[in-house]
Amino acid sequence: MFNSFRQKIRFAVATLGAIAMGAASYSAPATAAPLPLFPFFLPQPQLEAAPPVAVAPREEGEHFELPARLRRQVVNYYSREAPGTIIIDTPNTYLYLVLGNGQAMRYGIGIGRDGFTWSGTQTITRKAEWPDWTPPPEMIARQPYLPRHMTGGPGNPLGARAMYLGGTIYRIHGTNAPETIGTRVSSGCLRLTNEDVIDLYSRVSVGTKVIVLPMTDRRADLGRTIR
Template identity: 55%
Template sequence: MRMKPLFIAASLTLAAALVGCTSDGTFKMFSSDYGARADAGYQLPAVPIYKVDKKYHRQVVRYDTDEKPGTIIVDTANKFLYFVLPEGKAVRYGIGVGREGFEWRGTARVAMKREWPTWTPPSAMIGRQPELAKWRGGMPPGLTNPLGARALYLFNKGGDSGYRLHGTPEWFSIGKAMSSGCIRLMNQDIIDLYDRADTGAKVIVL
């Protein structure tokens, strides 16, 4: 007996639900995880996540790679960061990347992790923006600090690369090229990544 198209469609929908994966390869969305929260003595404000394109919301997706779980892969062209999970999955985060002239590619490792880090602008940045000279000795942690709630410090064979994976109070910059080369995530996302990533983790920037 020939099955009706409606029956076939219903069967496919049920099958997708049973394996927990939608037709676009998403296993789980975390759109409700961007509310206000207390964190290490700071009151982190909510992100108006409805204003952020849904593709940049944190989600578990299908992701095939030969890299081992725990590896971080940064897709600068599509503004995504992937934290590799077992079984062909990854946590995908929306990111902001370096503006034109500040892009970079390569492989590094997470050498240090810091909660509510101090931000010290590089001398080259102070040269471009003299008003930052007041922070030459470091800008204290806080809700307006450019590094946000967490920072992962990237080192390569030459030592400190100068680049970071970090949070940002500027949630509206996610999906855009606005930084001086660092990879920025919404604060709620960098907290999640910070808790998942180990010191020494491999980071690949495509």
């Protein structure tokens, strides 16, 4: 049938080509999976995609741990002030909430930087959750790059809660920079971590008395941790 070996090779190649073209145009019934014609045409196994890994959202300040002395804790604290009074120990960067019976809840705070500390007695006149921030004109004059208004939220410098003091421009508020607790950095406001300011906010009401001690009051820390 074939006159030479070369013709045999050409015939074999042509036959394989025809088979391959037929395989390409062949449509298998919808109910049956197509069968491979040759072992080297076997389909590659399909690898399942790895399921997505659930990642918990990061909390504000999650990777920053306050020094032990600045963590919220009940301490021995003797005061003639009525339970519920807030006392700001400016030199030691503490806020005490008088509990009575010689005890207080102590919080670490951030205070005013040099030239911006103040002292006196005020009352909480307003409370706000996730407050908006409108820098006062005095602050804008010093820092003209500041926004004129900022809506409340996790990125707001006032943090999760604010308690407004009298008719002043000062507040006790949270912060999105927990590493500033225990430092002198603000323009006179008193800041706590968001977790701590939420706790304090839940314990006080409008009308709460707030005593801010002067920086020159160098009495030793009167709050002793209860063991």
